[in-house]
Structures are given as C-alpha cells and as structure tokens.
Amino acid sequence: MSRDQTQQQRPVAIVTGATAGIGDATARALHEAGYRVFGTYRKLPATKAPGIDYVACDVTDDHAVDAAVREVLAKAGRIDLLVNNAGVGLVGAAEESSLEQARSVFDVNLFGVIRMTNAVLPAMRKQRSGRIVNISSVMGLIPSPFMALYSASKHAVEGYSQALDHEVRVDGIRVALVEPGYTRTTFESNALAADRQSEHYALGRANAEAVLRNEVAKADPPEVVAGTVVTAATATKPQLRYTAGRDATTVSLLRRFVPTSAFDKSLRKRMQMPA
Numbered sequence: 001m002s003r004d005q006t007q008q009q010r011p012v013a014i015v016t017g018a019t020a021g022i023g024d025a026t027a028r029a030l031h032e033a034g035y036r037v038f039g040t041y042r043k044l045p046a047t048k049a050p051g052i053d054y055v056a057c058d059v060t061d062d063h064a065v066d067a068a069v070r071e072v073l074a075k076a077g078r079i080d081l082l083v084n085n086a087g088v089g090l091v092g093a094a095e096e097s098s099l100e101q102a103r104s105v106f107d108v109n110l111f112g113v114i115r116m117t118n119a120v121l122p123a124m125r126k127q128r129s130g131r132i133v134n135i136s137s138v139m140g141l142i143p144s145p146f147m148a149l150y151s152a153s154k155h156a157v158e159g160y161s162q163a164l165d166h167e168v169r170v171d172g173i174r175v176a177l178v179e180p181g182y183t184r185t186t187f188e189s190n191a192l193a194a195d196r197q198s199e200h201y202a203l204g205r206a207n208a209e210a211v212l213r214n215e216v217a218k219a220d221p222p223e224v225v226a227g228t229v230v231t232a233a234t235a236t237k238p239q240l241r242y243t244a245g246r247d248a249t250t251v252s253l254l255r256r257f258v259p260t261s262a263f264d265k266s267l268r269k270r271m272q273m274p275a
Contacts, residue, residue, distance in 0.1 A: 017086030021185035059112030092194025181247030
C-alpha cells in the first residue's frame, strides 16, 4: 500500500495552537493514535514534530480560518476531528483590564473556537460524522481571583459547547470538553498582563502570580492533557466533560461535594487572599 493510500485511510484531525504546550503534545498523541494531524500555527515552529502537517492560521481572522480549513480539505478530503486548543491567558484583577483587552481575550478563547467550529461543520455534516474537542479549563468550572476574564472566556466555551453538542448530534457530530488544571507549560510566562494595572490590586495580583508559578512548576505535563484529548476524541460514547490531570479531578470533585462556603474559604486561602 502506498503512502498516499495509507494517509487516505487515516482519520483527519486539526489541532489549533499546535506548536507548543498542550497543542504540541496533543498533535503528537493523535498522530501516535493513528490520525493524520494538521497543526495550526501563527508563527512557524523552529522544530516541527515528525508526522505533523503544519498549516498557518490565526483563529482571530475569519479569512485565515477559512483558508486553513480549505487547505486541509484539499489535502485530506475530510475532517474527522477538530481540537480547539489555541488560547491566551490573562493575569490581573477584573477591573484592571480595558474593554479592548477583554475583547482580545474573548476573540481568541471563545470566538476563535466559534470560527473554527463554523468552518469545519459543513464538511462534518456532509460526512455525517465528526468530533469537536474544546480545551476548556478547570477555571471554566471554578473562577479564580485575578483570572476573571480568562475564567469568563472558559465559562463561555463551556456553555457554547454544551448547547452545540445538542444541536449537532442529529448530524453524527459530537462535542466534548477537556478541562485541564494547572499544566506544566509556558502558560504562566506567556499570559497577558492587565493593561491598566492599579496599585490597589498590586499585592493580590503578586500573590496570584506567585501561586500560578508555583503550581505550574509542579503540575502534570501536557502529555496528560493530550492523553485525555485522545480519549475524548476516540470514545464510542463520549462524555460531555473530561477532567485532565490530578489537580483538575480533585477540584472538580471538591466543588461538587464540598459546601459552597467551605470551598470558597479554601480557594481564598490557596490564592493567598485576605481573610
């Protein structure tokens, strides 16, 4: 069997933000699981993962998204899986970000998901099959102080994904959420800083940044999240939510069973908030 014939028989996946961290690990894991993987990038990586096809795509640009999906369809003929991973972090008090900055976060974390999803749905509907896995966050369940806009964007992804899953099941398409906790990536160092910082929040923000650095340093590697994505992508009967890693699983269970007041107190202590 020729290489081209082998590729035509493999399911086809698109992974956004596939050049580093969770996206890179996910692209590699899906390749190992038998997918032909197209990884999107804004800046071409210096080192390319073997077996991955790279496609330029800025998820905030309608034309770039449409062009990337057309390129994948031209090369592979189908799209079986979309992993919406591209995202941006922001550390700062809710009041410390301008509306323009808030919009920029949502443009990547929410509207980028919507753009990519709208672009692949016609092909999946024509196939009568497909899977969309959206990378959310445990902060899509549990908002964290000084991560208000990031948390809000992930809450929006959660609501969007749940509604979408109901709407597209009739077409043989399913939607799943993967919710990582802290993950050992460059998320913390690459997160945006609030664009109108206030001295009023300086201590709380500094504490939140220190907690984030410490938690990321000892967190699960991105391969743990990637493995969860593969599970969500390949499950015969997919769940709506998959927590990824020990931290996310623990927080999800605590939120479900611990009284709200006790959970609130524990969260404030962990984030070094004043009593």
